[in-house]
Amino acid sequence: MVWVNAIVQGILLGGLYALFACGLSLMFGVMRVVNLAHGDFAVLAAYLALAVITGLHVPVLWSALVVAPLFGMVGYLVQRFIIQRSLDISPLTTLLVTFGLSIVIQNALLEGLSANSQSLPSGSLASASFQVSSQLSIGYESVIVFAVAVVVLVGLQVFLSRARLGRQVRAAADDQEAASIVGVNVRHVYGVAAAIAFATVALAGVAFGMYSSFDPAAGPQRLIFAFEAVVIGGVGSLWGTLAGGIILGVAQVLGSQVDASFGVLAGHLVFLVVLAVRPSGLIAARLS
Amino acid sequence: MAGLTVRYGLLEALTNVSLTLAAGETVAMIGANGAGKSTLLRSIAGLHAPVAGTVRLDGLDITGLPTHRRVASGIVLVPEGRRLFPSLSLEENLLIGATPSRPGRWNVAGVFELFPWMAERRNRPVVYLSGGEQQAVAIGRALMANPRILLVDELSLGLAPAVVRRLYDMLPALLATGMGILLVEQDVTQALRVSDRAHCLLEGRITLSGRPRDLAPADVEAAYFGLAKGPAAGRGQG
Numbered sequence: 001m002v003w004v005n006a007i008v009q010g011i012l013l014g015g016l017y018a019l020f021a022c023g024l025s026l027m028f029g030v031m032r033v034v035n036l037a038h039g040d041f042a043v044l045a046a047y048l049a050l051a052v053i054t055g056l057h058v059p060v061l062w063s064a065l066v067v068a069p070l071f072g073m074v075g076y077l078v079q080r081f082i083i084q085r086s087l088d089i090s091p092l093t094t095l096l097v098t099f100g101l102s103i104v105i106q107n108a109l110l111e112g113l114s115a116n117s118q119s120l121p122s123g124s125l126a127s128a129s130f131q132v133s134s135q136l137s138i139g140y141e142s143v144i145v146f147a148v149a150v151v152v153l154v155g156l157q158v159f160l161s162r163a164r165l166g167r168q169v170r171a172a173a174d175d176q177e178a179a180s181i182v183g184v185n186v187r188h189v190y191g192v193a194a195a196i197a198f199a200t201v202a203l204a205g206v207a208f209g210m211y212s213s214f215d216p217a218a219g220p221q222r223l224i225f226a227f228e229a230v231v232i233g234g235v236g237s238l239w240g241t242l243a244g245g246i247i248l249g250v251a252q253v254l255g256s257q258v259d260a261s262f263g264v265l266a267g268h269l270v271f272l273v274v275l276a277v278r279p280s281g282l283i284a285a286r287l288s
Numbered sequence: 289m290a291g292l293t294v295r296y297g298l299l300e301a302l303t304n305v306s307l308t309l310a311a312g313e314t315v316a317m318i319g320a321n322g323a324g325k326s327t328l329l330r331s332i333a334g335l336h337a338p339v340a341g342t343v344r345l346d347g348l349d350i351t352g353l354p355t356h357r358r359v360a361s362g363i364v365l366v367p368e369g370r371r372l373f374p375s376l377s378l379e380e381n382l383l384i385g386a387t388p389s390r391p392g393r394w395n396v397a398g399v400f401e402l403f404p405w406m407a408e409r410r411n412r413p414v415v416y417l418s419g420g421e422q423q424a425v426a427i428g429r430a431l432m433a434n435p436r437i438l439l440v441d442e443l444s445l446g447l448a449p450a451v452v453r454r455l456y457d458m459l460p461a462l463l464a465t466g467m468g469i470l471l472v473e474q475d476v477t478q479a480l481r482v483s484d485r486a487h488c489l490l491e492g493r494i495t496l497s498g499r500p501r502d503l504a505p506a507d508v509e510a511a512y513f514g515l516a517k518g519p520a521a522g523r524g525q526g
Contacts, residue, residue, distance in 0.1 A: 164383075171373045171384050178371035181333065183359035183388035183433060 014249025015146030045205030075198025234281025385432030392434025
């Protein structure tokens with residue numbers, strides 16, 4: 001029963017990883033941008049949520065409704081005015097620019113808000129759970145996060161495959177120049193993709209903040225999990241990202257069952273095995 | 289379009305090229321590989337910025353307009369190599385052509401009427417289509433924008449002659465809707481057959497212009513290969 005419990009918790013944790021990773025996957029799939037500041041933006045979102053919670057006295061879930069749209073706008077502007085300019089120069093410049101953003105965010109948070117670790121007060125939600133059987137209880141918090149992750153991924157999938165703008169995103173991902181030839185404003189479409197990516201990373205950042213404490217330097221460690229989820233699942237595939245997140249989550253929780261310090265390592269090992277055996281990921285697919 | 293000069297680094301791809309295109313007219317641009325034909329079309333579409341010269345539409349200077357805005361004003365390119373979107377189905381490839389939402393007679397049903405085989409394969413990924421079918425989708429995709437000026441780059445590239453002929457035979461149907469067509473073609477015979485006027489491009493300069501029936505084959509050959517007029521013209525191999 002201990003193992004069943006571990007697997008269930010692992011799957012739920014995997015939902016959070018998938019939510020966190022899908023923005024990374026989207027930005028790479030559409031713009032070929034590896035956003036090294038992805039984890040730092042998640043931490044920034046958590047700090048922003050904390051400010052919203054203490055400032056407006058709203059519960060943590062409501063803060064996400066403020067932070068996510070705000071981050072969407074930030075994402076559009078960051079793409080149009082910073083990342084696009086580096087894309088026009090070279091892919092390597094883009095990598096350096098996002099690395100620079102990562103350092104700027106970390107140090108600005110450190111300077112302004114100190115190195116003290118914080119956490120988001122999720123109140124009664126943190127300990128509330130429902131009993132499935134005598135040995136298996138599931139926390140509401142992790143179920144909500146998992147549900148949000150699934151809704152976001154399904155919504156994103158539907159948007160990309162059905163909506164007019166989603167079709168433009170796929171076209172721009174396929175062939176940027178051909179997209180401009182058919183009248184797509186590629187820079188705007190890239191901005192939209194970044195806006196979606198940033199809104200999802202904000203949601204993930206708030207969820208991380210509810211699960212565990214965070215400090216200004218927490219971003220890069222988390223970024224590794226997002227990379228692992230994307231690579232395990234297959235770059236550019238949203239279902240793959242969900243599968244990758246779940247596999248990573250289950251590996252980590254099972255690993256920590258064996259030994260409390262073995263959890264993160266188990267995740268890394270699974271990642272390495274997938275990378276060695278199937279480098280294209282479990283679901284190698286395009287954005288559709 | 290007047291005095292257009294385009295450079296790639298130090299290489300001058302086009303030198304002082306001028307031409308006009310009227311509604312309902314087909315103009316062919318012929319020339320050898322590397323003569324600058326594709327560069328010319330890409331410059332008109334806004335994919336290359338010229339170092340000198342202007343591109344005008346109805347007298348309005350559009351030289352500084354980005355590609356997607358030119359599409360919105362009715363200048364649409366059928367690019368060399370088709371450049372369809374592999375992750376989109378046939379129908380989605382057509383639908384994305386309607387991105388600028390220009391009013392006109394072309395829509396998915398209209399394109400299916402022009403190419404009836406498309407209707408039953410509308411949900412197919414385009415990678416499963418033959419070269420000729422893909423070229424037809426590329427044309428359909430461009431028509432979806434209801435172009436005023438259709439720029440067609442190397443329609444014949446990699447296609448069987450019969451397929452090329454069939455594709456060119458539908459041009460009159462397009463011209464009847466009042467659009468102007470600028471063709472770039474290596475297949476000289478095909479280009480001269482369908483065009484009202486033709487220009488020959490050699491090393492980035494126009495070396496010969498005229499109506500196809502006024503152009504003597506020897507002159508075309510000389511302009512195409514850059515041979516001196518006179519006795520030498522006869523020795524060109526074509």
